[in-house]
Amino acid sequence: GNVNNIRALFNYKNFKLIRGDVRDKVLIQRATAGVDVILHLAAQIHVDKSIIDPKYTFEVNTLGTLNILDAALESEVGLLVYTSTSEVYGSAQYVPMNEKHPLNPASPYAASKAAADRLCFAYYNTYKLPVVIVRCFNTYGPRQGDIGYAAVVPKFIRRVIQGLPPVIYGDGKQTRDYMYIEDAVKAYDLLLESHKNLLGKVVNFGTGRETRILELANTIIKLCNRDESLKPVHVAPRPGEVKRLCGDISLAKKELGFK
Numbered sequence: 581g582n583v584n585n586i587r588a589l590f591n592y593k594n595f596k597l598i599r600g601d602v603r604d605k606v607l608i609q610r611a612t613a614g615v616d617v618i619l620h621l622a623a624q625i626h627v628d629k630s631i632i633d634p635k636y637t638f639e640v641n642t643l644g645t646l647n648i649l650d651a652a653l654e655s656e657v658g659l660l661v662y663t664s665t666s667e668v669y670g671s672a673q674y675v676p677m678n679e680k681h682p683l684n685p686a687s688p689y690a691a692s693k694a695a696a697d698r699l700c701f702a703y704y705n706t707y708k709l710p711v712v713i714v715r716c717f718n719t720y721g722p723r724q725g726d727i728g729y730a731a732v733v734p735k736f737i738r739r740v741i742q743g744l745p746p747v748i749y750g751d752g753k754q755t756r757d758y759m760y761i762e763d764a765v766k767a768y769d770l771l772l773e774s775h776k777n778l779l780g781k782v783v784n785f786g787t788g789r790e791t792r793i794l795e796l797a798n799t800i801i802k803l804c805n806r807d808e809s810l811k812p813v814h815v816a817p818r819p820g821e822v823k824r825l826c827g828d829i830s831l832a833k834k835e836l837g838f839k
Contacts, residue, residue, distance in 0.1 A: 581725045602644035605651075612651040617772065620648050621663045623693070627820055630689035638692045645696035649703045652711075659775060660700070660711040661768070666757070666786065666825050668694040668715065675790065676828035679715070679782040687820030697782075704780035712771060712778045717786030717827045721761030733758070736797055740804045750817035752794030757786040757827045770836040777835050785838070786827030 589595045600607040602622040612618060623641050624630065630637040645662065652660045669677055670684030685691040703709040718732075726734035736746040767785045771778070797812040832838040 582723070585723050602647060603639055605647045608647045608651045609654065612648075612655050612657065615655065615657060617659045617661070618648065618652055618657055619661045619663070619768065620645065622648075623663070625689070627667075627687045627689045628818065630687055630692065631820055634688035634692075637688050638695070641689070641692035642695045642699070645699055649699060649709065649711075653703065653707055653709050658710060659772070660709060661771060661775075662696065662700045662711060662713050664697040664700075664713050664715045664782070665690070665693045666715050666717045666784070666827060667822060668697055669822075669825070671823040672825060675824065675826045676788050677784070677826060678828035679784055679831060686822055690820075690822075701780065701782075710779050712775050712780075713782045714768075714771070715782055715784050715827075716764065717757035717759050717784070717825060719759050719761055719764045724761070732756075732793065732796070733800075736800045737804065740800050740806055740810065743806070743810070745810055746797040746800065746812045748793055748797060748812045748814050749821065750814070752797065752812065752814065753792055753823075754821065755790045755792050755824045755826060756796075757789060757825050758791055758796070759786050763787070767832060767836065767838050770832075770838050774836055778831075781831075783831050783835070784827040784829050785832060786829050788827060788829050790824075790826035 586597070598607070598611050600611070602608065622644060624637045648660070667687070667690035668683050668685050669681045670686045670690070673682060683694050685694045697713055700711045700713050704711045720733040724734045725731060726738050739746055764785060771783070794812065801808070801810050829838065
């Protein structure tokens with residue numbers, strides 16, 4: 581999100597930053613030539629932006645992933661990790677949601693990620709490209725920007741610190757599975773070490789714990805030591821919003837020892 585977040589890495593001789601676009605096929609081919617592993621996290625992640633401009637969202641998320649897949653195949657990469665999203669599941673039909681949960685993407689963003697998710701599986705199935713598909717639940721943590729749909733934690737914190745009430749879309753009863761960034765990084769590390777049994781498969785990264793948005797808002801008010809009179813404000817629900825998410829991480833526990 582911000583180059584300042586990785587500024588300290590510039591001191592490492594083996595670190596290289598290439599500024600570019602995942603839609604640039606020639607650049608992707610150059611950047612991936614001769615590499616052992618690709619962790620593909622490039623995406624247009626905002627649901628609201630995908631509703632306004634679905635074409636751009638599909639170009640980045642789906643066609644961009646196609647570029648990565650083709651480059652990985654050409655370079656004979658040893659492992660491609662594709663970061664999908666829990667949004668591909670849609671609202672939970674059962675909880676916790678395992679990797680066999682039906683895909684019911686509720687927004688153009690989710691649909692673009694679902695298409696890329698299944699493209700990765702198709703490339704494994706057709707070309708034997710060594711790929712693992714990770715479906716991350718809601719990741720949060722330090723240095724996260726507060727712009728866009730996916731940034732409810734920093735958005736709430738910023739408003740509460742300023743003495744403003746958190747803004748909740750709808751009744752606040754919608755739930756999410758919030759995973760701290762250090763846990764997410766740990767999960768990726770474990771996957772890089774022990775991925776053989778997960779090739780061609782999907783694995784959930786999350787906590788298995790369900791939190792209501794209203795509970796999150798009230799917790800942040802309390803943690804910021806604000807007066808309890810600072811109550812969340814409710815506005816109209818967003819289109820394309822998932823009502824309930826909570827991941828089953830049994831497979832990650834079994835294959836990676838992740839917890």
